[in-house]
Amino acid sequence: MLRNDRAGFGWVTIVLHWTIAVIILALLALGFIMRRVPIDPALQFSLYQWHKSLGFTALGLAAIRALWHVIELRPQPPAGLSPLEQRAGSVTHIVLIGLALAVPLAGWAVASTSTLNIPSFYFNWFIIPHLPMAKSAPAEDFWTLVHMTLAYLLLAFVAFHALAALYHHFARRDDVLVRMLSAGSHRRKRSQAASADPVIAGRKKP
Amino acid sequence: MTLRLQPPPRAIALAFLAVMPGASLTFAAAPDLADAAGNYGITSASRIHFTVAQTGGGGGIAGDFGKFSGSFRIDRNDVGRSTVEFTLYPASVKTGEKRVEDFLKSSAVFDTANYSTVTFRSTNVKQTGPDTAAVEGTLTARGTSRKERFSVTLLDWNRGSIAFNIRGNIHRSPYGMDVGTPIYSNVVEFDMNIKGQRR
Ligand code: HEM
Ligand code: HEM
Numbered sequence: 001m002l003r004n005d006r007a008g009f010g011w012v013t014i015v016l017h018w019t020i021a022v023i024i025l026a027l028l029a030l031g032f033i034m035r036r037v038p039i040d041p042a043l044q045f046s047l048y049q050w051h052k053s054l055g056f057t058a059l060g061l062a063a064i065r066a067l068w069h070v071i072e073l074r075p076q077p078p079a080g081l082s083p084l085e086q087r088a089g090s091v092t093h094i095v096l097i098g099l100a101l102a103v104p105l106a107g108w109a110v111a112s113t114s115t116l117n118i119p120s121f122y123f124n125w126f127i128i129p130h131l132p133m134a135k136s137a138p139a140e141d142f143w144t145l146v147h148m149t150l151a152y153l154l155l156a157f158v159a160f161h162a163l164a165a166l167y168h169h170f171a172r173r174d175d176v177l178v179r180m181l182s183a184g185s186h187r188r189k190r191s192q193a194a195s196a197d198p199v200i201a202g203r204k205k206p
Numbered sequence: 207m208t209l210r211l212q213p214p215p216r217a218i219a220l221a222f223l224a225v226m227p228g229a230s231l232t233f234a235a236a237p238d239l240a241d242a243a244g245n246y247g248i249t250s251a252s253r254i255h256f257t258v259a260q261t262g263g264g265g266g267i268a269g270d271f272g273k274f275s276g277s278f279r280i281d282r283n284d285v286g287r288s289t290v291e292f293t294l295y296p297a298s299v300k301t302g303e304k305r306v307e308d309f310l311k312s313s314a315v316f317d318t319a320n321y322s323t324v325t326f327r328s329t330n331v332k333q334t335g336p337d338t339a340a341v342e343g344t345l346t347a348r349g350t351s352r353k354e355r356f357s358v359t360l361l362d363w364n365r366g367s368i369a370f371n372i373r374g375n376i377h378r379s380p381y382g383m384d385v386g387t388p389i390y391s392n393v394v395e396f397d398m399n400i401k402g403q404r405r
Contacts (some may be wrong), residue, residue, distance in 0.1 A: 040314070041385075042385040043375060045309070045314065047385055071290060115303060117265065118260075119260055119261055119262050119264065121261055121388070
């Protein structure tokens, strides 16, 4: 149940996926609001600090997820997908995994090169040191641009990815979304299929 | 800033200070007490420096206020009856980083649009050593007035002017300026060199 199997995702994959998804969507909203919406400057300062703490959380989870993706078994693609769709799916997933690492790393570079030199005080708990990078206005501007561009690129991929999931669920009515919602889903489905199978069902009879 | 006139009649240390033997070691040219008493205007050569420490060390925030005004009076007979009043214009804050300055002027900190000055008016002056004194008074910032304390050290004196170093630690939170804590300390450390020109 924790691990993936050939037929579907286990709970580790599922919980990581949705936790990271929620955090990343929150960070995109937070990043946009704190930087683009005119808000109270004191609130803005706090939002920046929350953004960094939450961003480091995303980075930690994304690193675990990337590793998990490499070492863990990959389920078979859901039935009924063309080879092109399968390829689009797995490329999107690799890009998402890569951007979920690159975006917070670039954010860390912004905090590290900033001439403001504001410490990253993880949820007011402990200090996460700056990366060993020289502080200067040009370096900060550069990494801000990189962080921003990658963040909105990530948003575009997430939107594409989520719309694809919804399309599969509502238009194609396959189990692409369902199998990312519950580790039990495919097993239930399989046992339903099993009891419907006359041969196996027959065996079960006393 | 008690400066009780005591024998010997030649006062030694000065200004806001008591006359004590030994202070003459600090101030070679011991002025006559009567000479130091009087009214002074605070000159623009003064330096109003502050620092706010940051968690984990590092520079924190340090800066100076460029615009201020004030005056003080050294009482001829009783330093304890000396007075000082001081006005600071927080919009003149300089930190070497425009984003920090803008933030300090904003509604998050000084709110200079609504409160253009920070004022201090002494209520009590007390001598604490041959060339030191403690000044208590009312500090008003962002519409809040509170009693604060500064310690004063005499630096230099001549017939026309006088210089002090004044230090004090002010907590930001009572004035509604605790933004950024706990990353930045709640305490602002003031380190001021005040020059007075006799009026
Ligand atoms: C997956 C994680 C993250 C996402 C999705 C994300 C997203 C964003 C977004 C959308 C913006 C606004 C860009 C704009 O409109 O200009 C932003 C700004 C920013 N992010 Fe992140 N971020 C993440 C992680 C981090 C981390 C880990 C840090 C630092 C430790 C960080 C530091 C910053 C900073 C300092 C800015 C503001 C840049 C500026 O104002 O110059 N971010 N982020
Ligand atoms: C916000 C709405 C999102 C929805 C509705 C969604 C939906 C899904 C679904 C249904 C799958 C399973 C595909 C399959 O059955 O093969 C999946 C897989 C995946 N999703 Fe999402 N997702 C969302 C957000 C994200 C985000 C923000 C990221 C990462 C930045 C992400 C990264 C991935 C990855 C890497 C996989 C492949 C499975 C794995 O190895 O973890 N998703 N997603």
